[in-house]
Amino acid sequence: MSKIHPTAVIDAGAELDSTVEVGAYSVIGAGVKIGAGTKIGPHCVIEGPTTIGRDNQFYQFSSIGAAPQDKKYAGEPTQLIIGDRNMVREFCTMNRGTAQDEGVTRLGDDNWLMAYVHLAHDCVVGSKTIFANNAQIAGHVHVGDFAILGAYTAVHQFVHIGAHSMTGMGSILFQDLPPFIMASGNTAEARSFNLEGLKRRGFTPEQLNAVKQMYRLLYRKSLTVDQAKMEMIALQATLAEAKDTIQLMIDFLNTATRGIIR
Known part of the structure; x- marks a missing residue:
């Protein structure tokens, strides 16, 4: 417990590995499980039910596991599941799922989420993706492995983004983006394939x-x-x-x- 800052508030119903670090003024709620080696920066709020794997790093002011921003949500026991070795920078938000889907929002392994990224309810994000600053995905969006979302990319609900695809800065997606394809624009259009x-x-x-x-x-x-x-x-x-x-x-x-x- 020496790695928990004395100003942090840890609910008795949270389960933290002994190697977890929690910074000043962070709040960890009931139903939160955090795996070995994960670091929670200062002023973070993590609500449950949320499961976080090993060796993740959350920077200051992240809001993780809050209730979904969906008017239909009526307090059902949904959850957020985060894998291993993810980098989550400042002011990122991830919401739990809803009963209208599988009830789970998922983030895989080895992802890099830059500042102000938003993962809405019921999103499924694979592994080794990059979300640049202010990339925002609406509810029920699926993102494949190795996808890269440029800064200020906005994705409409239920859109699927294929593996190894890429969007340019400021792209707006209303339709599915196939694997390997590079797209940009408002609204986004295919430009090429992700050769490099x-x-x-x-x-x-x-x-x-x-x-x-x-x-x-x-x-x-x-x-x-x-x-x-x-x-x-x-x-x-x-x-x-x-x-x-x-x-x-x-x-x-x-x-x-x-x-x-x-």
Whole structure:
């Protein structure tokens, strides 16, 4: 308990590993569980039910696990689940889920959330994402692994953002953003595919070629989405090494909830 500042308020119903650090004037509520090595900065408020994994760092003035900002919420026992090794900078907010969805807001592992980021109720964020300053996602939004949201990106509720995608600063998304695609603007439009990001993550030349071909099918050949999917299925037969990469795009298109950015 020597790592808990004497001005911090820890509810008797909270469960903190003995290695957790809590800064001055922070408040940890009942139903909060925090794993080993996690650091809570000063002036943070964490409400339960919230489960936080190992080796996370929360900077000052973060509000974590508050009730969802949803008029339909009537006090149901929903929760927030946060994984391991996440960096959460100043003034970030994450709300618990609602009974209208699965009742859980989730943040995966190794994410970097810069200042003033908001994760609304029932959002599901994967791992190794980057949310730049003031990126805001509304309720029920899903964000895939390695996605990067530029500063001041705003995402409409129920939108899905695919793995390895990227948005430019100030982008407004009303439709789903497919994997690998770079988009920007108000409203956002597809600009290219995330070539440099994929190279840094070790994508092979064949995988990069597959992504390039899929981009052309969706955005350069005047095909419907269904026609593009059929072409992608055929592409799997000719680019065997990139079969899983292509399948990732097909699966996303099959489950798109609001139509895709085109």
